[in-house]
Amino acid sequence: AQSVTQPDIHITVSEGASLELRCNYSYGATPYLFWYVQSPGQGLQLLLKYFSGDTLVQGIKGFEAEFKRSQSSFNLRKPSVHWSDAAEYFCAVGAGTNAGKSTFGDGTTLTVKP
Amino acid sequence: GAVVSQHPSRVICKSGTSVKIECRSLDFQATTMFWYRQFPKKSLMLMATSNEGSKATYEQGVEKDKFLINHASLTLSTLTVTSAHPEDSSFYICSASVPLGGSYNEQFFGPGTRLTVL
Numbered sequence: 401a402q403s404v405t406q407p408d409i410h411i412t413v414s415e416g417a418s419l420e421l422r423c424n425y426s427y428g429a430t431p432y433l434f435w436y437v438q439s440p441g442q443g444l445q446l447l448l449k450y451f452s453g454d455t456l457v458q459g460i461k462g463f464e465a466e467f468k469r470s471q472s473s474f475n476l477r478k479p480s481v482h483w484s485d486a487a488e489y490f491c492a493v494g495a496g497t498n499a500g501k502s503t504f505g506d507g508t509t510l511t512v513k514p
Numbered sequence: 515g516a517v518v519s520q521h522p523s524r525v526i527c528k529s530g531t532s533v534k535i536e537c538r539s540l541d542f543q544a545t546t547m548f549w550y551r552q553f554p555k556k557s558l559m560l561m562a563t564s565n566e567g568s569k570a571t572y573e574q575g576v577e578k579d580k581f582l583i584n585h586a587s588l589t590l591s592t593l594t595v596t597s598a599h600p601e602d603s604s605f606y607i608c609s610a611s612v613p614l615g616g617s618y619n620e621q622f623f624g625p626g627t628r629l630t631v632l
Binding site: 436441442443444445446449490494501502503504505506507509 | 518520548555556557558560563605607609620621622623624625626628
């Protein structure tokens with residue numbers, strides 16, 4: 401069975417500082433990997449996804465993520481955080497043959513200090 | 515991108531009543547939709563997969579008689595919480611699946627519905 405671990409429950413960074421959110425997955429085959437962002441009381445917005453090919457993927461809002469098969473990781477990064485980035489971030493692994501059904505990590509809450 | 519709406523965005527009901535939540539794909543047809551439940555500060559828990567024209571597939575531990583799912587058209591799936599109790603209070607999110615080629619289907623999420631049962 402697939403699983404996702406986000407080791408950091410809560411991260412605080414200063415505005416303008418760099419950010420890295422960690423994600424480790426467990427999946428028997430080549431995974432489909434996603435990062436979503438959720439603002440309070442809102443649904444999820446897809447930041448980026450990885451299927452195959454280039455292991456460094458670019459997403460919206462200046463985010464990128466790197467797939468490292470050897471480490472079973474898919475960490476999310478942003479070089480300079482903005483106050484509007486404060487939100488909940490979820491990493492997910494998808495069983496691609498199952499119509500997009502995904503398993504989500506427990507999420508990381510990002511707080512941005514002025 | 516594809517837009518998914520949910521209605522209502524927030525509902526408060528009395529214990530013992532039933533509540534219906536709608537999930538609509540606004541600009542595309544979705545043969546498959548998913549219903550998730552999210553507790554405060556927690557991840558999304560998949561409740562069921564809703565397939566147009568057939569019965570929903572429920573995840574283990576989800577009461578199918580409690581959470582009735584109907585996917586009557588290619589743009590609408592409904593979740594009815596029957597005889598709601600305070601422990602059913604939660605944030606319910608739906609997503610619609612869009613095939614993007616190969617075996618991959620991308621999910622587009624609705625904004626969620628906050629259910630409070632008094």
